[in-house]
Amino acid sequence: MKAYYENIEFWHLITLPIYFVLVYLILTTFAKRILISDNKYINLHFLGLLLFYLAIGLVDYKIKLIPYFPDTNLFTRILETGVTPHNQSIGVKIGYKFLAIPIYLISLKSIFNYFLFNILFFQLGLIFLAGAFNRTYGIQDVWVQRFYLILAALAPSIVVYSFTPLRESYFVLALGLFFYGMTGKYKLNYFLILGVILAGILRIQLxxxxxxxxxxxxxxxxxxxxxxxxxxxxxxxxxxxxxxxxxxxxxxNIPISPESLSLFRNVQRMNYFESGVTYPEVDWRTWLDLILDFPGLFFQFLLAPFPVIIFIPFWTKLAYFADGLYLLFLLFICLTFIKNIKKYSLWLIYIGVYVGMSAFFEFHLLGAVRHRLPATLLILSIAAQALAYYLPKYKWIFRY
Known part of the structure; x- marks a missing residue:
C-alpha cells in the first residue's frame, strides 16, 4: 500500500462528500466569473469531472492505478510530520511546507480530502489559463473553452499528479494566475502578483x-x-x-554561459546517472556548441519519453508513455490547424520560450515529462481552438 494510504480512517471517507461539495462550489464560482458565460455547461462539466476523479481515487486506494513517484515518500513525510529535510530546495523548504501543510490540516489530515484540494488547484489554474487565452485573442466561442476543459480533464499528467502529494497543482495555479494577471486591463494586479509570489516560493526557475x-x-x-x-x-x-x-x-546561482550550463547539467546528470534515464553528457565550450545541440534538446524535452537523443523502453513507463501519446495527439490537432496558426504566434512564443529554457536545464528524461506540463497546458489552448474550428458538425454530441 502507498505510504499516504497507510493512515486512512473511516471518518476520512465520511467527510469526503463535504469537501467534494466545497470544491465543486469553488470551481463553478470561479469558472463563471473568469470564463465566457456558459453556466449550464460549467455546472455539468465540473460535477462530471469531480465524480470521474473521485472514482479514480477510490479505485487507486484498492488497486494501484496511479504510479508511485520517487519523491512521493519525501513529500508524504513532510505532510505527516511537518518537518522538511535541510538538504531540500527553497521550493520544498518554504513553498511546499507553507502551502501544503496548512492545506493538509484544513483537509483534517485526510489524504482523500487533500487530493480534492489538489484537483481544485489544478482546475483553478486551468480556468485562469483559459481566461487568459480568451482575453488575449478575444475568444467569444464557448466551444473553445469547452474543448479546453475537456482536453485538460483527460490529460494524463493532470490526472496522475492530482493523486500525488507533489507540487504540480501549485505550479499550475501559479502559471494560471500569472497569465490571467498579465492579460488583465491593469499592468499590475493581484493575480499577477500572486502568481509571481507562488512561482518564487515554489520553483524559482519560473x-x-x-x-x-x-x-x-x-x-x-x-x-x-x-x-x-x-x-x-x-x-x-x-x-x-x-x-x-x-x-x-x-x-x-547559474551564470548564462555555455560552460556554466554544461557544468550544471553534467553535475546533475552524475547524481542521477544510476536511474538509467539521464540525458547524454554535454561539452559546451562555445555558443556554437550549444546552438548545435539545442534542436535535439528542444525536441527531446518536448517529446519525452520518446527517443530523440536518448532511448529507453518508454512503453514500460505507462504513465509517461500515456502522457507522451497525449501530447502527440495535441500536436497533431495543432498541425491540422497550421494554416490558421499564425494568428496565435504570441502564444506559440510563450510555448517555445518555456520549452527552450527548460531544455537547457533538463538532464533527466522522465523529469522532462513532469516538467513539461506547463507547455502542455499552453498547447491545449491552440488544440481547443483547432477543434472548435474544424469540428462543428460534431457539436451535437455535446448538446443537452
Missing part, C-alpha cells in the same frame, strides 16, 4: 520564464512594425541578456 514573457508582452503592446521590432531587439538584446544573466546568477 520567475525567469515570467520575466521573459512580460518582456514579450510589452513589446507586442507597442504595436511596432516588423522592422522596428527587429531593430529594437538587436539594440535591447545586450541589455536584456545582462539583466537575465543577473537574475539567473542571483536566483539560480
Amino acid at each position: 520567475l525567469l520564464y515570467f520575466f521573459i514573457i512580460v518582456g514579450f508582452q510589452y513589446l507586442v503592446q507597442l504595436k511596432l512594425s516588423r522592422k522596428m521590432v527587429i531593430g529594437l531587439i538587436l539594440v535591447l538584446f545586450p541589455l536584456f541578456f545582462v539583466a537575465l544573466n543577473y537574475l539567473s546568477t542571483s536566483i539560480l
Whole structure:
C-alpha cells in the first residue's frame, strides 16, 4: 500500500462528500466569473469531472492505478510530520511546507480530502489559463473553452499528479494566475502578483520564464512594425541578456554561459546517472556548441519519453508513455490547424520560450515529462481552438 494510504480512517471517507461539495462550489464560482458565460455547461462539466476523479481515487486506494513517484515518500513525510529535510530546495523548504501543510490540516489530515484540494488547484489554474487565452485573442466561442476543459480533464499528467502529494497543482495555479494577471486591463494586479509570489516560493526557475514573457508582452503592446521590432531587439538584446544573466546568477546561482550550463547539467546528470534515464553528457565550450545541440534538446524535452537523443523502453513507463501519446495527439490537432496558426504566434512564443529554457536545464528524461506540463497546458489552448474550428458538425454530441 502507498505510504499516504497507510493512515486512512473511516471518518476520512465520511467527510469526503463535504469537501467534494466545497470544491465543486469553488470551481463553478470561479469558472463563471473568469470564463465566457456558459453556466449550464460549467455546472455539468465540473460535477462530471469531480465524480470521474473521485472514482479514480477510490479505485487507486484498492488497486494501484496511479504510479508511485520517487519523491512521493519525501513529500508524504513532510505532510505527516511537518518537518522538511535541510538538504531540500527553497521550493520544498518554504513553498511546499507553507502551502501544503496548512492545506493538509484544513483537509483534517485526510489524504482523500487533500487530493480534492489538489484537483481544485489544478482546475483553478486551468480556468485562469483559459481566461487568459480568451482575453488575449478575444475568444467569444464557448466551444473553445469547452474543448479546453475537456482536453485538460483527460490529460494524463493532470490526472496522475492530482493523486500525488507533489507540487504540480501549485505550479499550475501559479502559471494560471500569472497569465490571467498579465492579460488583465491593469499592468499590475493581484493575480499577477500572486502568481509571481507562488512561482518564487515554489520553483524559482519560473520567475525567469515570467520575466521573459512580460518582456514579450510589452513589446507586442507597442504595436511596432516588423522592422522596428527587429531593430529594437538587436539594440535591447545586450541589455536584456545582462539583466537575465543577473537574475539567473542571483536566483539560480547559474551564470548564462555555455560552460556554466554544461557544468550544471553534467553535475546533475552524475547524481542521477544510476536511474538509467539521464540525458547524454554535454561539452559546451562555445555558443556554437550549444546552438548545435539545442534542436535535439528542444525536441527531446518536448517529446519525452520518446527517443530523440536518448532511448529507453518508454512503453514500460505507462504513465509517461500515456502522457507522451497525449501530447502527440495535441500536436497533431495543432498541425491540422497550421494554416490558421499564425494568428496565435504570441502564444506559440510563450510555448517555445518555456520549452527552450527548460531544455537547457533538463538532464533527466522522465523529469522532462513532469516538467513539461506547463507547455502542455499552453498547447491545449491552440488544440481547443483547432477543434472548435474544424469540428462543428460534431457539436451535437455535446448538446443537452
